[in-house]
Amino acid sequence: MLTNDLLSLEEREAVIEMRHAMHREPELSNQETKTQKRIIETLKRFGLGGARTFHNTGVYIDIEGLAPGPTRSIALRGDIDALPIQEDRDDLPYRSQVPGLMHACGHDMHASIALGTALAFHRMRNNFSGRVRVIFQPAEEAEPLGGRTVAEEGLLVGFDAAVGFHVDTDIPAGSFGARAGAVTKSSEQFELNIIGTMAHGAESHAGVDAITITGAFINEVQKVVSREMPVDDGAIITIGTIHGGEATNIICPSVVMTGTIRTSSPERRSLLVQRVREVAEGVAATHRGRVEFTSQSGEPAVVNDAGMVERFRQIVIRSAGEDKYVQIKPSSGSDDFGFYSGCVPSIYFQFGSREPGNETGVHTPTFGASDKILIPATELAIQYCWELLHD
Structure with missing residues (x-):
């Protein structure tokens, strides 16, 4: 049974540091070489060796639980690529330093959540059974798509479930959402x-x-x-x-x-x-x-497993309050997490970012999201994967 404060202070700092570093140095789809190196080096700094690469600029790491018990395998994805948009947010101390490029879709946050999940499960490896594979996936925004490579190279073969997530500018900061069935096209x-x-x-x-x-x-x-x-x-x-x-x-x-x-x-x-x-x-x-x-x-539709959505809803209500769960509307957009949901039962949940000063949508020059939503989203992902492992 997990409780609050699932990340150590050092792990929290690493999550925020990763977000800021990625935001300052955004890289386009299929060009994420510095990001790949930064992720591998951070994992090593916390004792996680053995990271493997895929799709040229992607990284994944397996954390094996050492406790006796069920041997379920759960995959979690954080995408890492940025967009060809000039950032217009002079209020951010970590704003993009690369002309014409920015993390306008929150992938710097997604990758940082994935990092925090990997660090936490590595630290807790003596307390769980099974396997968590954390995938830092490149090229969600442009072909050739990283999600297609995940499916074609069999990176989900033998897995019981996959977890993905996305920042949502329509949901208030501090709230979370999901829905069963197709959530993208x-x-x-x-x-x-x-x-x-x-x-x-x-x-x-x-x-x-x-x-x-x-x-x-x-x-x-x-x-x-x-x-x-x-x-x-x-x-x-x-x-x-x-x-x-x-x-x-x-x-x-x-x-x-x-x-x-x-x-x-x-x-x-x-x-x-x-x-x-x-x-x-x-x-x-x-x-x-x-x-x-x-x-x-291109991308298949992302289809959420109904049972996984209900479990997610219960965790949000239990940990954050009933008013913090939102039944999201289907999106007309696409995401290559659809390749994951086509392979194994999956959930693609949303974490809200909307608040004064952070109200514009993704893929715009003024998009932004506060650091304060990052740790709660990471700890929710950790809690959720923990419960999936012990289903």
């Missing part, structure tokens, strides 16, 4: 090359206008969502970029557009991609053109 990226025939603008009949086909496609493809998808799926088709045209008096011969396809249903992921392709081909054929369509699977 899957994400597929597509590229569509619409091919027509060039002609003089005064003789449009002699050409095939790729821009006209593009306009028709944009209108028609949204009907896949409004007429073919269940309302509660919340499917989204977004056209993100369009490039085409050479002059004001030339019938455009080709347009390239890119976009994303999102759904909360694993079963409808491939169907949506198929229908986008079919609509593009049909519209192009109607207008005497043709298309080249390619797609890339």
Whole structure:
């Protein structure tokens, strides 16, 4: 049975120090070399050797319990990459020192929570059985995704559960949230090359206008969502970029557009991609053109295990109070923790950061979160993993 103050003073200082160091020196997805080195060195400083690397810039460490008892295995993830955003927070003494980069999504906090969890379980290894694998995962924000590597390299094989978390600017600081079922959407990226025939603008009949086909496609493809998808799926088709045209008096011969396809249903992921392709081909054929369509699977939807969510709710109520638990709303965003939840029963919970001075959302130049929420979130993660090990 664990109590409050699950982290020693030295461990707390290490958690805060890691957060500040990462925030000062943010690194983009798949470039987290300094962060990787900093994590490994900090683990060694506390006696945790044997850290292993993956996905070039990732790190994971196994803490084996030495006590007799159940031999359950629990994985916990903290992502480590930053974003190409210029920070606009001069009030932070640990603000980013790298022009154009910042931790605008809280991954500096996520990684620090993961560090605190590893340090605590290492110190308590004589008091628990089983295994805790702490994964410091790179490249959550951009391809090639670190979460996909976790799944493909079998880093969750033999594990009973996985734990992930994310700072939430919609939840008050000091509160925590979760929900059963899909909490994010899957994400597929597509590229569509619409091919027509060039002609003089005064003789449009002699050409095939790729821009006209593009306009028709944009209108028609949204009907896949409004007429073919269940309302509660919340499917989204977004056209993100369009490039085409050479002059004001030339019938455009080709347009390239890119976009994303999102759904909360694993079963409808491939169907949506198929229908986008079919609509593009049909519209192009109607207008005497043709298309080249390619797609890339991104993050699966993150799906929370109902039993794990209920256990989390009980822990929050017991440790922080009934008013500190929030039933979160599903997000239309994506997270590659979906690769984890596709492998083992998982939970992806939220810890709140909203308070005066920290009210703007993630992925913005003014995003920020107070250090004071970091230790409670870390100790909650430790308590939760402890109970999962002794289920």
